[in-house]
Amino acid sequence: EAQVTQNPRYLITVTGKKLTVTCSQNMNHEYMSWYRQDPGLGLRQIYYSMNVEVTDKGDVPEGYKVSRKEKRNFPLILESPSPNQTSLYFCASSFGASSTDTQYFGPGTRLTVL
Amino acid sequence: RKEVEQDPGPFNVPEGATVAFNCTYSNSASQSFFWYRQDCRKEPKLLMSVYSSGNEDGRFTAQLNRASQYISLLIRDSKLSDSATYLCVVNGRGDYKLSFGAGTTVTVRA
Numbered sequence: 001e002a003q004v005t006q007n008p009r010y011l012i013t014v015t016g017k018k019l020t021v022t023c024s025q026n027m028n029h030e031y032m033s034w035y036r037q038d039p040g041l042g043l044r045q046i047y048y049s050m051n052v053e054v055t056d057k058g059d060v061p062e063g064y065k066v067s068r069k070e071k072r073n074f075p076l077i078l079e080s081p082s083p084n085q086t087s088l089y090f091c092a093s094s095f096g097a098s099s100t101d102t103q104y105f106g107p108g109t110r111l112t113v114l
Numbered sequence: 115r116k117e118v119e120q121d122p123g124p125f126n127v128p129e130g131a132t133v134a135f136n137c138t139y140s141n142s143a144s145q146s147f148f149w150y151r152q153d154c155r156k157e158p159k160l161l162m163s164v165y166s167s168g169n170e171d172g173r174f175t176a177q178l179n180r181a182s183q184y185i186s187l188l189i190r191d192s193k194l195s196d197s198a199t200y201l202c203v204v205n206g207r208g209d210y211k212l213s214f215g216a217g218t219t220v221t222v223r224a
Contacts, residue, residue: 035214040216042201042214042217045211045212048211088155090157098146100146100163103150103158103160107156108156110155
């Protein structure tokens with residue numbers, strides 16, 4: 001089954017404790033991205049990757065890191081989480097980088113930083 | 115000004131009713147437009163792309179008005195299963211950057 005998976009689905013952590021949210025897709029997609037969704041703000045892009053070893057900042061990259069060592073994986077790293085990073089996070093992938101390509105989203109990771 | 119703005123609703127309609135709502139976008143150079151559907155706390159899924167000539171998919175009709183920079187979604191013969199949040203998505207500053215609206219919530223009641 002073609003899908004995007006994220007882990008963990010739910011996470012409660014404390015300020016400053018490094019964490020990684022994994023994202024993996026099995027569709028051989030080139031383009032992957034991370035979004036956060038907050039009430040009233042819609043999805044905002046954090047980082048995106050157009051291919052292996054190619055990443056770039058989205059609209060709200062501060063406090064986040066990513067890597068793309070393999071085509072299928074695109075982990076999101078929070079080196080020192082803070083309460084303002086409490087949010088619902090979605091990973092997405094698409095065949096190409098064109099905005100005409102359908103975005104496939106993972107199931108989401110609900111993060112709470114205390 | 116937000117790149118994409120939507121009326122948050124909620125639009126509460128009875129089964130069988132028609133409901134329509136718009137989304138405005140600020141970048142006049144935008145080329146690609148979509149409606150995504152998001153069920154409560156779940157991932158967004160593509161509902162339909164929006165073409166310049168307008169397009170229809172079953173009970174759903176999408177229209178694009180470039181002059182006034184808005185897109186619309188109309189749902190005919192509403193079903194209970196249409197209850198969801200509908201996200202307007204527009205390509206933003208670059209061809210590969212998408213801008214999402216905050217969503218319009220539709221609730222269909224029996």
